[in-house]
Amino acid sequence: MVEVLSESYQNKFGYEGLTRCYQCGNCTAICPVSDGRFPRRLIAHLRWGRIERFDEVWLCLQCKLCDEFCPRDTNPSLAMQTLKRISVENGSVPPHIGEFLMNVYRRRNPWGHSRMKRGEWMKDLNVPTVKDCEFDWLWFVGCANSFDSRVLGVTEKIARILNELEISYAVLGRDEGCCGNDVKRIGEDGLFELLMEENFKVFKRYGVERIITHSPHCYNTFKNDYNIEVKLFLELLHDFINDGSVELKHEFKKVVTYHDSCFLGRYNNIYELPREILRSVPGLKLVEMRSNRRTSICCGGGAGNIAVGYQGKVQPSILRVKEALDVNADVLAVACPFCKIMLEEASKSVNCNLKVLDVVDIVYHSMYGEGL
Amino acid sequence: MICVIVRAVPDLVEGLEIEERDVRPYRYIANELDEYAVEHAVSLKEKYNERVEVIGIASEDAYDEIDESLYMAIAKGVDKAYKVKIPKTTSYKIADALSDFLKKFDIILTGTLAVDEFYGVLGATIADKLDIPYVGGVRSIEIEGDSVIVKKELGGGAYLVLKVKKPALFGILSLEKPPRYVPISKLRSVMRSAEIEELKVKVEEDVLDVRFLEPPKPEVEFIDGDPEEVAEKLAEIIRGLIS
Amino acid sequence: MRVGVYICHCGFNIAGFLDIDELVRYAESLNDVVIVRDYRFMCSNPGQELIRDDIEKLNLDRVVVAACSPNLHEATFRRVLSESGLNPFFLQIANIREQCSWVHSDKVKATEKAKRIIRSAVERVKHHTALESKRVNVIPRVLVIGGGIAGISASLLIAEAGVEVYLVEREPTIGGNMAKFDKVFPTLDCAACILTPKMTAVKENPNIKLYTNSEVVEVRGSVGNFKVKIRVKPRFIDEDACTGCMECVDSCLYYPTIPSKFDEKIGFRKPIYMPFPQAIPNTPIINPDECLYFITNKCPMYCEDVCEADAINFEQEERIEEVEVGAIVIATGYKLFDPSEISEYGYGRYKNVFTALQVERMLNSTGPTGGRIVVNGREPERVAIVHCVGSRDERYRRYCSRVCCMYSLKLAHLIKERTNAEVYNFYIDMRAFGKGYEEFYRSVLEEVKVVRGKVAEITDIPMNDDERREVERGRVIVVFEDTLLGRVERIPFDMVILSPAIEPSDGTKELARILKVSLDENGFFREIHPKLAPTVVAPGIFVCGCAQGPKDIQDSVAQAESAAGQALSMINRGFVELEPTTAYVDEEKCSGCGMCVPVCPFQAIEVVSVNGHVRARIDESLCMGCGVCAASCPSRAIRHRLFESETIRAEILSLL
Amino acid sequence: MCSGSCPYGESLDFTPRMLVLMSNFGEVRFTDTIWLCSSCYLCTFRCPSRIKITDEVLPKIREIALEREVPEELSRTLMNIMRYGNPFGLPQRERVGWVKELEFEVPFLEDVKRTDVLFIPGCYGSYHSRCREVTKTIARLFRMMDLDFAVLKGERCIGDHCRLLGEFGLFEELAAKNVKLLNRYEFNKIVTPDAHAFNSLKNEYPKFGLSANVLHHSQFFAENIENFEFDKLDYKVTYHDPCFIGRWNGDFQSSRIILERIGVELVEMKRNRENALCCGGGGGGIWLDSLVRSKVKERLSERRVREAYELGVDVIVTSCILDIPMFEDAIKVLNLDVRVMDISEIMMEALR
Structure with a gap:
């Protein structure tokens, strides 16, 4: 479908960076997953006001790497998000993204697990729910940490740490929904609003004012889209390590490299926090990969790709694992459940000894000397 | 005119609550194959500009939950939606009840089967009541004058291409491409503006008792140990089976 | 004889290619050579000091400098010689850069060639005789040829210094091409607001003698002392008597049917006309080839009747005036390349296709449409602006015309502002090089579409029914490839504006012949050196504005004032030294x-x-x-x- | 510029500009739209940087394409040229079959050894039944002029299409053979009605050692127009500039001189002279009809015929022998009522 728009095309798309673009192609060159057809070329299309069906737009992971390299502040990732939004509005969504969205819509999680089972992870744990106690903080567990067996261990560890630190918190259990961060990145604004309204309703019902979360995806959307007070679990951890409430007694004698999550790093400028935590673990040697901090590459799990895996030819997770191997790291530390899922799979598929661990895993080990 | 019959069925993902004389689903959703039928009807509308109507049938419990699927059908392009409340009953009674309403349509689509009706007779029964042809297991439909050309799946990748005179009823089994995605904002605006007409039809209740027959648990034995031990045990078991 | 040889490394320009040590050894072996030195930059102060010292201490009487072209530093080294008490003409430059290190690929053979060049210089310099430079007094008057913005700026600066200026303009009014513009980039100032005060100042300055409708026909003499003949063509209206009331023009019975040159042939005038209301001199002119009085001799001559100042004089005749000046400033400006040469663009064939200057006239409130953009009797809804028409094109003009990108953007902005049409700019490379230009480009980007790709064809032959309808509506179809998308497109437009190349004015060749100066390969006046003397064409002859090459108003004015400064500097000194090599x-x-x-x-x-x-x-x-x-x-x-x-x-x- | 100029530009997967870029980068990608180019030279003619797209860039990429994937109809034709020396796969002795159909004898250069004018009809002029009529007409006109002319029995395909198709090996072989044959005999000039043969003989064969004065038949007749007395023809005609005569060899005038002399009413199509639209037959296009049909909405020949027809002319006059079958086919497809004539045929008609 071709639409030629004559007037105020930029307003229509709600993307102002458009006219600033001078088509240098930096974004395309830097993009780890681009096949050369985006973002530059698609911005040219947008500029023209000609919108057609672009299947390649779904290769974009919304990792914002291109934004970092744009000399004109064009925010190509926003252009990609805009194009995705237009595609969604026209109903042209590739099957794997459609499935992701339908799962979130029907079951409030990307995998299509039963909503009833959201609280199952805490069956044997002593985790307070909002229904049965007073609390200061709501721990928003997040979809991955609630369902995915690969990161459930992290969830359990967080629960134990929270309990032992005697923090006044509670979880929503079965009432927890999906934060909608990736739904928004896909451009499904209607669904995002639905989720946001629903979440706010739940927050109001239980008097939630402040949120702790471990997932950078939840953190990002709560902070920037919901505008609600939110704290990253790692921030909490960092504070406790600093004031001595958390004692890191056990040595972790490994070479560790840290992979920046896009939603912590480029989206929210949190680069040093996880690194400081890692540095305070005794025995740990922190090394940096070739691309780190601002230039870090994505794990491939963003923008709706977490449920079925990234569909492109280039698997960024594998690139990332190779980078970690290049610096002879034993452990690839992550701070995001999505990254953990993607990178762990990549590490298995390249058949190497690289262990992918959450920062929480490492801290937990250092605190209790177990759990690895 | 095309009509699609959409049934509300238990959402198996959410699970069931099994009681003494009843099976209670936590939640209902539209039968997946019926949604495929909607998809087919909408593409026919796009291709041949046919009017498409949809009728949702749901039990007392599912009567509200069927709405969402009907609205989604409207968002996809269906012209009108009806719904009918039915008690616990068999396909034969449903067919009886609906045949009057369905007379005016020349193409009727529905899922070949449903998760609560694996024997797949609803379509066939209705066709029988209306005295029109029925083809099940359909993958694709094209209209050619007053006939319809359908591809029926035979399994193993084989197809049967049939030419059927209208009116006819087709049981849909699959899609050629995945169902289209409906943006939620569109769905929500449809929910605000469109209306679902409630069809008052008298359906006799004739199912009195639903029981859950628990299948016997198969005996599973995990063999532990190092490979040699495991092999030893395994060999023993196989020997036992053979002799 | 005692010859000193000085070999310059010129950084890596010479030393990076030629074997300097070998050259030194070789030069030392030549007859009469008493000293050979090499240095990184011979033209620098320490380099010059080397030569000075040697002349003093070693009593040299001839000097050879093996370095760059004598065009560059011959004067420098001559000064070194004369400061050391040696006759400056006892110098010979051996050019081992332009003629040797820069042009060869075989290092060994090039070194061999450099040796020969040095040897020949040494042999030659021994035959040099002592010459004395002569001084010639400079006549303290300047001739400025061309009354556009460059000529006006130069004239005013010179006149304000108290020096007399003869300003010769071929057209009936000064103002040049700039007078045709509506607004100028990037500030979007009104062109008339900048130009007309300057034009009036020219008229009012007692030091400026203005010759309009006139041409330079002969120049004799040389620097400091030029004798110039100016042909003053008759205007048939006495400039001094005329009050500029325009009654005569109104009374002329001829209908305005003659395409006006000033209005780029989209406006029409009578045989008696004033190019535009603010013309200087503010006097109409009669074209004898069109006036009924001259053609048929049967005219009621209403113009003469209505003129209360009795300014009309049909008896006026062409006259030749002779003036003597010390310096000449060329400011003959440019004309537009004729785009009808590019047949695929259909200029002249389609009513929808215009040149940029025509559109400037349309946009101008004193222009033929009173500032409205009209195509086929209505405002256009979609406008294409095609950059690089004839520029950067091996078939037509190979050079970049430099200003088209910016004026095309300016036109795009003005058209958008006046008509709210959809404007497309088709460019190959966007060259926004000046101060404030990039910012202007960015702001224009907000309102127009820019497409990278040269327009291939402008046609009215439809390919399908949609296009047929558009063509019947009076549109033309522009065919191009959007090279950023790699897609060929056809889009119908109401109006297509071509931004043609800038080329030297008519008569440039003739003037170059009269002045005995050379033109460059593109037909513009050739400056002596692009960096060292960008305004000097020959001794006492300076160039400015588009006569030297395409440039915008800012640069034209800057160069005009530079040329004026050159002329004033010469006049202030009072004399020039002549080369004695006669x-x-x-x-x-x-x-x-x-x-x-x-x-x-x-x-x-x-x-x-x-x-x-x-x-x-x-x-x-x-x-x-x-x-x-x-x-x-x-x-x-x-x-x-x-x-x-x-x-x-x-x-x-x-x-x- | 090039891509926008290309008459098939919108149908190309890789536009001429991209081909130039590819050959600069040395990385070649293509699809079968590479065969659409009918070597009309518009891109090359308009190129502001004077890049020889038609003559160099495209054939080089086609040469690579020939090694990978060739449309079936093309490979068959090239095979025929290689085996039989003509694209039709007809025997060599049939090449001069048309001579027997004439009412007078035409000498063979192989027999007479020397002649004034060597007449080379080219493959189409020799084998194609409609084009043969043109060949015979030209021979008759020569006869009327009492011209000393002869034809060759042993000539092979001149091969201009092979060159433009990137089949350089075949072209070189053909050229070498033909030059060897030609250099054996004496003649003053070569006249050919095939614009493609004309181009090759004039511009490419000198590289293989031919030094001959080559004329297109329209040029030859224009030069000798005084030898004919015409009756005024009451036709309204338009003239189609063949790409190889007009754009590429700069001769827009010869045929128009003849037409003016005949006294027909000549109206010009909108795209005329250097902007003329190609008939679509060059660069192998005449052999690739089904490929072209599958790739484009309207073939060039159809576009061109329609353009001419809209002028309301009786006859489309052309001077390239390939145009006749191309246009006549298009006229049949479009079901129009207009004739196509070679410049020689209209001369002959005016003589009667």
């Missing part, structure tokens, strides 16, 4: 045949009677030292200072 006549040998007289391009030779014998005589103040006469003389009576036969012979023999 030709002279050996009266013993001269037979007075007169062969040399017609070949001299500077009219410096005449045949006179000396003691009853007919002899050629060379006016050395006019001689530019070209040597044509010496070559033409059958009895070898004309010789040339510094280029005596023996000198050249020595030079050539040592090369072999």
Whole structure:
């Protein structure tokens, strides 16, 4: 479908960076997953006001790497998000993204697990729910940490740490929904609003004012889209390590490299926090990969790709694992459940000894000397 | 005119609550194959500009939950939606009840089967009541004058291409491409503006008792140990089976 | 003789390619060479100091500098010689950069060639004789040719310094092309608001003598002392008497049907007309080729009747005025390339296709449409602006016309503002190089579409029914490839504006011939050096504005004032030093045949009677030292200072 | 510029500009739209940087394409040229079959050894039944002029299409053979009605050692127009500039001189002279009809015929022998009522 728009095309798309673009192609060159057809070329299309069906737009992971390299502040990732939004509005969504969205819509999680089972992870744990106690903080567990067996261990560890630190918190259990961060990145604004309204309703019902979360995806959307007070679990951890409430007694004698999550790093400028935590673990040697901090590459799990895996030819997770191997790291530390899922799979598929661990895993080990 | 019959069925993902004389689903959703039928009807509308109507049938419990699927059908392009409340009953009674309403349509689509009706007779029964042809297991439909050309799946990748005179009823089994995605904002605006007409039809209740027959648990034995031990045990078991 | 040889490394320009040590060793072996030195930059102060010291301490009497072209630093090293008490002409430059290190690929052979060049310079310099430079007084008046913004700026600056200026303009009014504009980029100032005060200032300045409707027909003499003939064509209206009331124009019974040159042929005028209301001089003009009085002699001559100032004078005749000036400033400006040469663009064939200047006139409130953009009787809804029409094109003009990108953007902005049409700019490369230009480009980007891709064709042949309808609506179809998308597109437009190349004004060649200066490969006046003397064309002749090459108003004014400064500096000094390398006549040998007289391009030779014998005589103040006469003389009576036969012979023999 | 100029530009997967870029980068990608180019030279003619797209860039990429994937109809034709020396796969002795159909004898250069004018009809002029009529007409006109002319029995395909198709090996072989044959005999000039043969003989064969004065028949007749007395023809005609005569060899005038002399009413199509639209037959296009049909909405020949027809002319006059089958086919497809004539045929008609 071709639409030629004559007037105020930029307003229509709600993307102002458009006219600033001078088509240098930096974004395309830097993009780890681009096949050369985006973002530059698609911005040219947008500029023209000609919108057609672009299947390649779904290769974009919304990792914002291109934004970092744009000399004109064009925010190509926003252009990609805009194009995705237009595609969604026209109903042209590739099957794997459609499935992701339908799962979130029907079951409030990307995998299509039963909503009833959201609280199952805490069956044997002593985790307070909002229904049965007073609390200061709501721990928003997040979809991955609630369902995915690969990161459930992290969830359990967080629960134990929270309990032992005697923090006044509670979880929503079965009432927890999906934060909608990736739904928004896909451009499904209607669904995002639905989720946001629903979440706010739940927050109001239980008097939630402040949120702790471990997932950078939840953190990002709560902070920037919901505008609600939110704290990253790692921030909490960092504070406790600093004031001595958390004692890191056990040595972790490994070479560790840290992979920046896009939603912590480029989206929210949190680069040093996880690194400081890692540095305070005794025995740990922190090394940096070739691309780190601002230039870090994505794990491939963003923008709706977490449920079925990234569909492109280039698997960024594998690139990332190779980078970690290049610096002879034993452990690839992550701070995001999505990254953990993607990178762990990549590490298995390249058949190497690289262990992918959450920062929480490492801290937990250092605190209790177990759990690895 | 095309009509699609959409049934509300238990959402198996959410699970069931099994009681003494009843099976209670936590939640209902539209039968997946019926949604495929909607998809087919909408593409026919796009291709041949046919009017498409949809009728949702749901039990007392599912009567509200069927709405969402009907609205989604409207968002996809269906012209009108009806719904009918039915008690616990068999396909034969449903067919009886609906045949009057369905007379005016020349193409009727529905899922070949449903998760609560694996024997797949609803379509066939209705066709029988209306005295029109029925083809099940359909993958694709094209209209050619007053006939319809359908591809029926035979399994193993084989197809049967049939030419059927209208009116006819087709049981849909699959899609050629995945169902289209409906943006939620569109769905929500449809929910605000469109209306679902409630069809008052008298359906006799004739199912009195639903029981859950628990299948016997198969005996599973995990063999532990190092490979040699495991092999030893395994060999023993196989020997036992053979002799 | 004591010759010193100085070999310059010129950074890596020479030393990076030639074997300097080898050259030094070789030069030391030459006869009469007493010292050979090499240095990184001989032209720098320490380099010059080396030569000075040696002349003093080693008593050198000849110097050879092996370096770059003599065009660059011959003057520098001559000064070094004369400061050290040596005659400056005891110098020879061996050009081992332009003629050697820059142009060869074989290092060994190039070094060998450099040796020869140095040897020949050494042999030649020994034959040099002492020459004295002559001083010539400078006439404190300046001729400015061309009354556009460059000519006006130069004239005003010179006149304000109290120096008399003759400003010669070919058209009936000054103002040039800038007077046609509506607004100027990037500030979007009103062009008239900038220009008209300056035009009036020209008129009012007592030091400026304005000749409009006039041409320079002959220039004799040389720097400091030019004799110029100006042809003043009749205007048939007395400029001094005329009040500019325009009654005569109104009364003329001829309908305005003649395409106006000033309005780029989209507006029409009568045979008696004023190009535009703010014209300077504010006097109409009668074109005798169109006026009924001149053609048929049967005209009621209402114009004469209505003129209360009695300014109309049908008897006016062409006259030649002679003036003497010390310096000349060329400011002849540009004209647009004729896009009808590019047949695929259909200029002249389609009513929808315009040149940028035509659109400037349309946009101008004093223009033929009163500032409205009209195509086929209505406002366009979609407008294409095509950059680089004829520029950067091997088939037409190879150079970049430099201003088109910006004025095209300006037109895009103005059209968007006036008509709210959809505007597309088709460019190859967007060149927004000046101060504030990039910002302007960015702001225009917000409102127009820019497409990278040269328009291939403008056509009215439809490909399908949609296009047929568009063509029937009076649109033309523009075919192009969007090279950023790699897709060929066809889009119908109401209006297509071509931004043609800038090329030298008509008559540039003729003027170059009159002034005896050279043009570059593109037909613009050639400056002596693009960096060292960007405004100097020849001694005493300066160039500014688009006569030197395409440029925008800012640069034209800056260059005009630079040229004015050059002229003023010369006049302020009061004299110029003439190269003594002129030709002279050996009266013993001269037979007075007169062969040399017609070949001299500077009219410096005449045949006179000396003691009853007919002899050629060379006016050395006019001689530019070209040597044509010496070559033409059958009895070898004309010789040339510094280029005596023996000198050249020595030079050539040592090369072999 | 090039891509926008290309008459098939919108149908190309890789536009001429991209081909130039590819050959600069040395990385070649293509699809079968590479065969659409009918070597009309518009891109090359308009190129602001004077890049020889038609003559160099495209054939080089096609040469690579030939090694990978060739449309079936093309490979068959090239095979025929290689085996039989003509694209039709007809025997060599049939090449001069048309001579027997004439009412007078035409000498063979192989027999007479020397002649004034060597007449080379080219493959289409020799084998194609409609084009043969043109060949015979030209021979008759020569006869009327009492011209000393002869034809060759042993000539092979001149091969201009092979060159433009990137089949350089075949072209070189053909050229070498033909030059060897030609250099054996004496003649003053070569006249050919095939614009493609004309181009190759004039511009490419000198590289293989031919030094001959080559004329197109329109040029030859224009030069000798005084030898004919015409009756005024009451036709309204338009003239189609063949790409190889007009754009590429700069001769827009010869045929128009003849037409003016005949006295027909000549109206010009909108795209004329250097902007003329190609008939679509060049660069192998005449052999690739089904490929072209599958790739484009309307073939060039159809576009061109329609353009001419809209002028309301009786006859489309052309001077390239390939145009006749191309246009006549298009006229049949479009079901129009207009004739196509070679310049020689209209001369002959005016003589009667």
